[in-house]
Amino acid sequence: MIRTERLTKRFGDKTAVADLDLAIEPGEIFGFLGPNGAGKSTTVRILTGLIPPDSGRAIVAGFDVAQQPLEAKQRLGYVPETPKLYESLTADAFLDVMGALHHLDPHTSRTRRQELMKLLGLQDAQYQRLREFSKGMRQKVVIASALLHRPEVLILDEPFDGIDANTTLVMKTLLREMAAQGKTILFSSHVLDVVERICTRICIIDKGRKLVEGTVADICRSAGAPSLDEAFGRLTGVRESSTVTADILAALARD
Amino acid sequence: MRRLFSAAGVDYGQWRALARAYTLIDYAAILGAYGHAASMKAARHLLYYVLTWTIIGSGSALYILLFSDTWLSATIMTTTTSMLVAFVVLAQTGNLIAPDDYEIVGFRPVTSRTYFAVRATALLVQTTEMAVFTGYLPVIAYLWRSGGSWRQPLAAALAIAGTAVTTTLGITAMYGWLLKWLRPAALVRYVTFAGVFVLLGLMGMNGLFFLVVMNIGDAGITFSDTVSLPRTLWILWYPGAWFASYVEIARGGASAIAWTAAVLSVAATGALAMALGDRLTAGYAVRVAQGFADTRVVAGGSGGRWSALRHEARAVTLIALAQFRGDLTFQMGVAMTFVMPAIFLGAGWFADTGTDPFVDHGGAGSIVLLTIFAAPSSFLQTFATSPLHEASWLFFTTPADRARLITATRDIAAVCLIAPIAIAIAGLMWFSHHHLGHALLQAGFVGALGYVNLQLAVLFKPSLPFSRPVATGKRPSLPAGIGFLPMMTGAALFVVSGLFAFRSLTSFAITAVVIAATIVGLEVWTRRRLGVVSRKLAFEG
Numbered sequence: 037m038i039r040t041e042r043l044t045k046r047f048g049d050k051t052a053v054a055d056l057d058l059a060i061e062p063g064e065i066f067g068f069l070g071p072n073g074a075g076k077s078t079t080v081r082i083l084t085g086l087i088p089p090d091s092g093r094a095i096v097a098g099f100d101v102a103q104q105p106l107e108a109k110q111r112l113g114y115v116p117e118t119p120k121l122y123e124s125l126t127a128d129a130f131l132d133v134m135g136a137l138h139h140l141d142p143h144t145s146r147t148r149r150q151e152l153m154k155l156l157g158l159q160d161a162q163y164q165r166l167r168e169f170s171k172g173m174r175q176k177v178v179i180a181s182a183l184l185h186r187p188e189v190l191i192l193d194e195p196f197d198g199i200d201a202n203t204t205l206v207m208k209t210l211l212r213e214m215a216a217q218g219k220t221i222l223f224s225s226h227v228l229d230v231v232e233r234i235c236t237r238i239c240i241i242d243k244g245r246k247l248v249e250g251t252v253a254d255i256c257r258s259a260g261a262p263s264l265d266e267a268f269g270r271l272t273g274v275r276e277s278s279t280v281t282a283d284i285l286a287a288l289a290r291d
Numbered sequence: 292m293r294r295l296f297s298a299a300g301v302d303y304g305q306w307r308a309l310a311r312a313y314t315l316i317d318y319a320a321i322l323g324a325y326g327h328a329a330s331m332k333a334a335r336h337l338l339y340y341v342l343t344w345t346i347i348g349s350g351s352a353l354y355i356l357l358f359s360d361t362w363l364s365a366t367i368m369t370t371t372t373s374m375l376v377a378f379v380v381l382a383q384t385g386n387l388i389a390p391d392d393y394e395i396v397g398f399r400p401v402t403s404r405t406y407f408a409v410r411a412t413a414l415l416v417q418t419t420e421m422a423v424f425t426g427y428l429p430v431i432a433y434l435w436r437s438g439g440s441w442r443q444p445l446a447a448a449l450a451i452a453g454t455a456v457t458t459t460l461g462i463t464a465m466y467g468w469l470l471k472w473l474r475p476a477a478l479v480r481y482v483t484f485a486g487v488f489v490l491l492g493l494m495g496m497n498g499l500f501f502l503v504v505m506n507i508g509d510a511g512i513t514f515s516d517t518v519s520l521p522r523t524l525w526i527l528w529y530p531g532a533w534f535a536s537y538v539e540i541a542r543g544g545a546s547a548i549a550w551t552a553a554v555l556s557v558a559a560t561g562a563l564a565m566a567l568g569d570r571l572t573a574g575y576a577v578r579v580a581q582g583f584a585d586t587r588v589v590a591g592g593s594g595g596r597w598s599a600l601r602h603e604a605r606a607v608t609l610i611a612l613a614q615f616r617g618d619l620t621f622q623m624g625v626a627m628t629f630v631m632p633a634i635f636l637g638a639g640w641f642a643d644t645g646t647d648p649f650v651d652h653g654g655a656g657s658i659v660l661l662t663i664f665a666a667p668s669s670f671l672q673t674f675a676t677s678p679l680h681e682a683s684w685l686f687f688t689t690p691a692d693r694a695r696l697i698t699a700t701r702d703i704a705a706v707c708l709i710a711p712i713a714i715a716i717a718g719l720m721w722f723s724h725h726h727l728g729h730a731l732l733q734a735g736f737v738g739a740l741g742y743v744n745l746q747l748a749v750l751f752k753p754s755l756p757f758s759r760p761v762a763t764g765k766r767p768s769l770p771a772g773i774g775f776l777p778m779m780t781g782a783a784l785f786v787v788s789g790l791f792a793f794r795s796l797t798s799f800a801i802t803a804v805v806i807a808a809t810i811v812g813l814e815v816w817t818r819r820r821l822g823v824v825s826r827k828l829a830f831e832g
Contacts, residue, residue, distance in 0.1 A: 084688045086830045105826075109690040116688075120681035120832065122610050122757065124617030128610050136605040137689040142598055165617055181685075 037061055037220050038083065038189060043092035045078050045244075052078040054244040055092070060222060060237075062188075065215045067235030068224040071272045075244040076224045077117065080114065080193050084114045097188045097220075110138070117194040117224075119178045123167035127158055127177045130166060131184060138179070138185040145184070152180040156203065171198035189220045196230060208234050219226035232264045242272045300404040309401075309409040314416055344424035347371065351425075351431035360519040361542050362549065365447065365535035368429045369454045373531060375425055376418045376458040411567070417460055422455035433538065446541035449462035450534040453556055457534070460563040467567065522546055527555065603695035604702070607756050611674070611703055614757065622759075624673030625707075632666050632712050642720060647724035648733060648793035663712060663741035668748040670708045674700050675754035676761050683758035693755060693825035694818070700756045701749045705742055713738030732799060736792065739806045744814040753824050760831055 038060040045053040053075040060066040070076045073290070081087045082094050085101050094101040097111035121130065128149065135145030153159050156176045166174060168237065175198050180253050182190060190211075196204045211234060215221055227232050231238060232252055239249040248255050248271055259267035295571040320333035329789065351368040358364040363493065433443040526532050526548060533556035536549040600608055614621040686696060717734035721727050792802040 086684060086687050086832075106690040106692075109688060112688070114688045116684055120679060120685070122613060122679055122682045124613040126613070129613055133606045133609050134685060134689065135611070136600075136602050137685060139602050139690065142601070142605075165613075167617065182594065247522040 037095070037097065037110055038066070038222055039093075039095040039189075040083070041093040041095070043079065043082060043094055044090050045063055045075075045087070046083060046090055050235060051244050051288055052080070053089075054112075055243065056244070056246055058239060058246075059108060060220055061237055062218045062220050063215050064237055065221045065223055065235045067231035067238035068241070069226075069228070069231060069238060070241040074242045074272075076241065077193065078244075079241075080191055080222070080224055084112065084190055108282045110185075111184035111188040113185070113190045115175075115178050115190075115192045115195045118171075118197065119135070119174065121166045121174060122180070124165055126163050126165055127153065127169070127173075128162040129289045130177060131181055134181040134184055140185060148184055149180065152183060155206075156180055165287075172203070175199050187219070189222075190214065191222045191224075193224045194226065195223070196225075196227070204230075228264050228268060238264075240268060240271055298410075299408070300402065301408045302402060302405045305401055305405050306408050306412070309405075310412045313413040315410065317413070337455075341424050344375070344421055345428065347375065348425040348428040352428040355429055355432040355436060358519075361443070362522075362532065362539040363520040363537055365450060365538035366520060366532045368426075368447065368527070369450055369534045370531040372422060372425060372451050372454045373458045375421060376455050377462060379415060379418055379421050380459055380462045407567075411459075411463055412464070416456045418459045419452070422451050426451035437542075442541040443538055446537040450537045453534045453537075453560065454531070457530075457556070457560045457563060460560065460567060464563050464566050468607065522548055524548065527552055530556075530559065533559065603691055604699040606691065607696055607699040608703065610756060611700075614677070618677070618679070620678055620761075621673065624676075627672070627675055628666055628670045628708065631669070632663070632715075636712075636719065638714060640723070647726055647729050649726075649729045649796070649799070650724070651793075663709070663737060664746055666708055666712070667704060667741060667745040668752070670704045671700065671745070671748050671752070671754065674704065674756050676759045677757035678761055680758050680760045682822060683755055684830060684832055686755050686758065687830045693828060694821035696755055697749060697753045697821055698817070700754075701745055704745055707813070709738050709741040709745060712741065736799070736803070736806075739785075739803070739810065743806065743809055743813065746810065746817060750813065750817050750820060753821055753828070755828060758828075758831060 038058065040056050040058040043053055043056040043058075044051070056075070056079060058066075058079075065239070068079070078087070082089050083096060085105050088102055096108040099108035099111070101108045107241060122133075125133065131149035131153070132142075132145060135142075135149065150159075150162075153162050153222055156179065158173065158176055158180070161169065161173065165176065169177070175195070176200065179195060182192075192211075196207065199207070208230075211221055211223070217238070223231065223235055237249070237251060238255055240247045240276075248258055250258070255271075256262065256264060256267045259270045261267035261270055293303040296306060315322075320329050320608045321337060323330040348371075351364075351371050354367045355364040358367075429451070430444045430447050434441075437443040520526060520532070533552040536552035536556070537547070539545050539549045540553060597605060597608055616624065685691075686693060713734045716737050717730045720730035720733050724730070787802060791798050793799060
């Protein structure tokens, strides 16, 4: 499970996350939505232990990330948004490093990484350096690293960015299966279509605060909108897309 | 101005906008664009930068005051300037050959020559800045020598400026020429290592100066009596003397050879400028683009090796090995770390040849001890900083023990830095005084103190590997790391070795016990401190 209690983070005068309460149960794929700068990434970074909160608690798999970080991280798999990697490593060596950091024994690590690379179509490139990988291939390697230690909780930040359609399909099915096995999955994304299709529950945040939480139907109903797209626009104060488009075209037509 | 640029195939408007942007980027950190802390850090770095070049410039100034031959002292001054400029340009090779911003401006309507002119301008701004900091003391020295006359100082300033510009143009032209045959990545690799050798030469030159000063002083000879530049045609083979001839001419009564040298300097600058304005730059952008499109696959090592290593030690070793194979910044940093030990080993070799500290009882061999003076902290700094520091997220999001990651880094430094130095010292000393046992003890002593130095460096500045950003707006400078802590340790080593350790085998044994106890004590202290500090380390991505 994942839980945040009155989670707050400020950067100087700006409050990135304000009193955020979330509760995600095992078996859920929880969609985490918000416009740019809403506080999604900051929340994810707190949950994964990259930055500490100013106040409140972040709990992963029953462990407070600030108080019991090692216990929480043993149970956590994380796919960062556009992950930076040590590019001189090969895919195989990167996964070996991740296995070592998760304290897997070398034999188990080797077996699992070979299996994951085969499943994700990376076996032909496993001894190539990550520098030579496309964006999608890198993303696959990072996804493999998040699954290597069989985590209870998965936190995915734009996980399908750059990934081909076939792998995306595989990953969607995989996430559903993992959720069915009782894993907890937090899925942060800008792609509303994907979120709508695979998430069991959704939370929309803006300016660090939770606006709404529930199923797609709940959110559409509360926003009085026919679709998640429109509900998202109305809740986050974005102008009608047709109005914005007309204004841009008018601006381009001016001398 | 527009016509001049247009004639060279450069768009003046684009050049001005981009050159201004790059100059602002270079000074952004110190102007506070990245916040107060970054501004202070950049200011400290600038101060270090100014001090370093001033100290090197003071060497030239001393030559000017010591030598009566003006052309000779000016030639030393221009040689030093050209070597420093070469170092700066070589260190900035990546900016010229594989500029990061190509992906940003490469697809815009900027011509190849304009793009090249912008990069060359940015480089010239840096070399000019360096030439000013290196050159002001020599100019003052000429002012002093000539009794306040402005002619020689002005000529010296012109000589320094001319040397800086021509060296920059020369190396830049060489790049353009070499890019016809070499891939940009390969060229970056070669010239970066060439930069290390230039640096080594520069330091060796300064070291030689002090050795010469000491030896000539001992023999009761003065420079002005003995050393002068031969006024023959042979001198015209050396470009450093061409620009130095300005000072000779300013002194008055210059020979035809000096005038010829001056003409050659102007001709060389003009020829290089024309070469750059002609064919070399026309295809520059295309060749850089080829560098980006280079999809050559390089097989790297697999994981799975190093089966004896587990967990954090395994992770750090795999990353370090991969970075050493494939990351030029790290390769160069490691190579730089060995520059100082190599110099001290060389100096120790000259000073201590044939002396056995156990026989000579005392400080003999103490110069060799300096091989570990600054290397550990410099090595650890190389390990800690990386342009890929944002990839260190994996140390923060996994259950890795950060204290163990830090000590694993230290252990790699012990194996890859301290052990080779100790082995080199053992070999050198054995060859020098032919007593293997004493050589091994001496090497063990140096190695153990090196490890203490390493422990102290970790204790006072613990860092995760490849996790800290390279300073923003950083200028290329001499290897850092000669900080307060290693200097104090080095001084302590002198005292210990000179006063006590090598007096007898008994005193050596006592010293060894003290050092062993120190190592154990520091180990306990390190574990306790890292247990607390490592939890507070923040992700800097």
